[in-house]
Amino acid sequence: MAAPGSLVVPGQCLGEAHELVAGDGAYLWGSHVRASVVGVFHVSREADGSSRASVAYSKHVTMVPSIGDQVTCRVTRITSRMATVDIICIGREVLSESCTGLIRREDVRNFELDKVEIYLSFRPGDIVLARVISLGDARAYLLTTADPSLGVVSATSAEGASMVPISWNEMECPVTQQREFRKVAKPPNGKQENGLA
Amino acid sequence: MAVRHSEVLSPEGFRVDGRRANEARRLRLRLGASPGADGSAYVELGNTKVLATVSGPHESIRKGAHDAAALHVELTTLPFASGVYRAHGRSDRASQELCAAVRKSFEAVVQLHLYARTQIDVAVCVMQTDGGVRSAVVNAVTLALVDAGVAMEDFLCACSVGAVGGVLLLDPNAQEDQAGSELSIAYLPRSERISAVQLESKLPASSLDEVMNVAIEGCKQMFDIMRGAVQIRTQELLHSRGMFNA
Numbered sequence: 001m002a003a004p005g006s007l008v009v010p011g012q013c014l015g016e017a018h019e020l021v022a023g024d025g026a027y028l029w030g031s032h033v034r035a036s037v038v039g040v041f042h043v044s045r046e047a048d049g050s051s052r053a054s055v056a057y058s059k060h061v062t063m064v065p066s067i068g069d070q071v072t073c074r075v076t077r078i079t080s081r082m083a084t085v086d087i088i089c090i091g092r093e094v095l096s097e098s099c100t101g102l103i104r105r106e107d108v109r110n111f112e113l114d115k116v117e118i119y120l121s122f123r124p125g126d127i128v129l130a131r132v133i134s135l136g137d138a139r140a141y142l143l144t145t146a147d148p149s150l151g152v153v154s155a156t157s158a159e160g161a162s163m164v165p166i167s168w169n170e171m172e173c174p175v176t177q178q179r180e181f182r183k184v185a186k187p188p189n190g191k192q193e194n195g196l197a
Numbered sequence: 198m199a200v201r202h203s204e205v206l207s208p209e210g211f212r213v214d215g216r217r218a219n220e221a222r223r224l225r226l227r228l229g230a231s232p233g234a235d236g237s238a239y240v241e242l243g244n245t246k247v248l249a250t251v252s253g254p255h256e257s258i259r260k261g262a263h264d265a266a267a268l269h270v271e272l273t274t275l276p277f278a279s280g281v282y283r284a285h286g287r288s289d290r291a292s293q294e295l296c297a298a299v300r301k302s303f304e305a306v307v308q309l310h311l312y313a314r315t316q317i318d319v320a321v322c323v324m325q326t327d328g329g330v331r332s333a334v335v336n337a338v339t340l341a342l343v344d345a346g347v348a349m350e351d352f353l354c355a356c357s358v359g360a361v362g363g364v365l366l367l368d369p370n371a372q373e374d375q376a377g378s379e380l381s382i383a384y385l386p387r388s389e390r391i392s393a394v395q396l397e398s399k400l401p402a403s404s405l406d407e408v409m410n411v412a413i414e415g416c417k418q419m420f421d422i423m424r425g426a427v428q429i430r431t432q433e434l435l436h437s438r439g440m441f442n443a
Contacts, residue, residue, distance in 0.1 A: 007435070009427050010343060011351030011387035027308065029350065029388065036308055036348035038431045057346045064254065064312055099256040135314060 004043045008035040014053045021046070025055030065090050065099070065132045065141055070150075073101055073143065075126045081105050083122045085130070087141065102140040103130060108183055110146040120169070120181035121145075127154040129185050151185035205361045205376060213372055214243075221356065221368035221415055222329070224336070226426040228344045236345020240337040243370060244327035249337035251345040254315035266312035270300040272334070274323040279371075295331060299338060302383045302393040308348040317347060328370040331381045331395060332357050336419060343427055351388055352423060356415030357381035358408050360400055365408060367415045380408050384416035 001015060002008045014026055014033045022028045023044070025037040035041065039057035046052050065071055065087060073085035082105060086098040108116045122128060129150050130143035145151045148168070155163050157173030157180060165184045166172045172179050210217060222243030230239035234250035241247075254266050272292045274285040285292060299321070307317070319341065321334050335355035342349055359369030361377030369379060378398040384391055391413075400408060 007428055007431060009352070009424050009431075010349045011385070013387070025348065027348070027350065034350070034387070036350060037346050038343050038427050040435065064315055066313075097255050 002035075002041050004041055006041055007039070008041045008055055009038045010034075010036055014041060014055075019051060020053040021050050023052040023054035025057065026053045063090050063093055063095060065101075067132050067134065069132045071101070071130055071132060071143065072153075073128050073130055074098075075122045075124050075128060077124060078118050078122055080118060083118055083128075084140070085128060085143065087143075100140040101130070101132075101143045102136060103128070103143045103145060107133065107142070107144040107146055109151075121183040122152065123155065123180070123182070125156060126152045126182065129153050145183055145185075148186040149188060151183040153185050155180070155182055205364055205366060205373060212366060214370060218365060219367050219411070219414075221418055222370070224419060224422045226336075226340060226423065228340055228426060228430040234341075234345075236341045236343070236347070238337045238340030238344055240333050240340065242329050242333040242336070242368070244325055245329050245333045246323075246325040247330070247333040247337045248322045248324060249334070249341040250320050250322075251317065251338075251341040251347065252320070253317040253345075254312040254347065255318075257314055257316040264313055265309040266307075266314075267316040268300055268304055268307060268309065268319065269316060270296045270303075270319045270321065270338075272296045272299075272321045272323065274326070278323050278326045295334065298331070298393055298395065299334060302335065302353060303338060303342070305392055306349050306351060306353050306385065307342060308350060311348050317342075326371065328372075328374040328379075329357050329368055329381075331355060332368070332419070335383050335393075336423060340423060340427065344430070351385040352420055353383050353392055354386055354416040354419040354423060355381060355383040355393075356412055356419050358412045358415065360404065360408055363404075365404075365411050367411060380412060382409065382412045382416065384413055384420075386417055386420040 001013055012035045017031045020033045022033045026033050027036050033053050035055045037055050037057045039055045042054050044052050069090050071087045072089035073087045075083050075085050077084040083103045085101045087101045088098050105116050106113050108121045130145050132141055133144045134142040136142040157163050159173050159175045161173050161175045163171035163173050168184050170179050171182045225241040227239040231237035231250050236251035239248045276282050276284050332355035339353045357379050359366040359373045359377050359379050366373050378400045380396045382391055383393040
C-alpha cells in the first residue's frame with residue numbers, strides 16, 4: 001500500500017475501496033483502489049467526507065471533451081445549417097491537438113430558433129465559448145451556445161481589428177465603426193470589457 | 198546454427214552464452230528514447246533491440262466504435278535485424294500475427310474506455326533480433342504507454358521459456374530457440390493474471406505447468422527491472438519540474 005505523496009506505478013495498490021474513492025489516474029479493481037498511471041499519489045478530502053485518491057503525472061496528458069464541458073473553439077467553416085469549429089481548450093486546459101466540433105443552427109440560441117442564421121451568428125476565425133451536448137457522430141462533437149454566457153468572445157472585423165461587443169447580437173469594429181452580427185457571449189460579471197452594460 | 202539437444206547445457210550447467218538455465222539476459226531500458234513521440238521506450242533484451250513509440254490518444258481519423266479508444270499497432274523489422282538481409286514487409290505474416298497479438302493483449306490492459314472517440318497509435322521497430330522478440334516488443338510497448346501517460350490497469354510484462362529436450366531455459370536466444378519449443382507469456386504482475394500465451398511447436402502437456410511457472414517467474418524479474426526504470430525516469434521528470442522531491 002502506497003503512502004500519499006509517494007511515487008506510484010500503474011497497477012500499484014493505493015488503498016482499500018471502503019477508505020478511498022478512485023479519482024484521476026486511479027481505478028477500482030476488486031476491493032482495492034489502484035493507480036493507472038505513473039506519478040505522485042495524492043489524497044484529497046471531498047465535500048461528502050470521502051477521500052479521493054488521484055495520481056498526477058508530470059507530462060501533459062491528452063484530454064478528451066466530455067458531455068457538459070465548457071470548451072473554447074475557433075470557427076473554421078460555416079454553412080446555412082451549422083458552424084464547424086476546432087475545439088482548442090477544455091475549461092482552462094489547452095489541448096495539444098484540436099478536435100472537431102459542430103454547432104447546429106438550432107443550438108445557437110434558445111429563443112426564436114426559426115430565425116437563427118448561422119452567418120449572423122458566427123464567422124470563420126471567431127473564438128467561441130460553447131458547451132458539449134453530445135459526443136456526436138464519428139466526426140465531430142456536438143456543441144451548443146444556447147446560453148447568454150456562451151457565444152463569440154473574440155472576433156476580428158474586415159479591417160483586421162478586434163471587435164468590441166455592443167449588444168447580445170452585435171459587435172463593432174473600433175476602426176471603421178462598422179457593425180457586424182454575432183451571437184455574443186455575455187461575460188460572467190454582466191459587464192463588457194469596455195465598461196458598457 | 199541451431200544447437201543440438203545435448204549441447205543446450207554444458208556439464209557444468211552453462212548455456213551457449215554462458216548463462217545458467219534460470220537466468221534471463223540483461224534487460225536494458227530507456228524511457229522517452231524518442232522525444233518527438235508522446236511516449237517511447239527502447240528495450241534491449243540481450244541482443245534483441247526494440248524501439249516502441251506511442252502517439253495519442255488523439256482524435257480518431259477512422260470510423261468505428263466511438264465509446265472507447267481504438268488501439269493500432271504497427272510493427273516494422275529492419276532488413277538486417279536478424280543478421281541476414283531480409284526485406285520484411287508490413288504484410289509479413291509473422292509480423293502481422295505479432296501485431297494482432299500485441300494489440301489483443303493490450304486492449305485488455307489499457308483503460309480504453311477513458312479515451313472515447315480517440316485512437317492510440319503504437320509503432321514498434323524491431324532493430325535486431327536474437328530470440329525473445331515477442332517479449333521485448335510487449336515490454337517495450339508497456340513502457341512506451343506508461344511514458345505516454347496512458348491509463349493502464351497494470352504493467353504487462355512478457356518473458357519466454359525454451360524447452361529443449363526436457364531442459365527449461367529462461368529467455369532463450371535465437372540459437373536455443375531453434376533447438377526446441379518456445380513458450381512466451383504476457384503477465385500482469387500486480388493482479389497475477391496472464392494476458393497472452395504463445396507456444397511455438399510442441400510441448401509435453403505434463404510439463405506445461407512447470408514451463409508456465411518458470412515463465413511467470415521470468416515475467417516477475419522483468420517487472421522489477423521495468424518498474425525500477427519507470428520510477429527512476431519519473432522521479433527525474435518530476436524533479437526537473439519541481440513537483441516531487443525524494
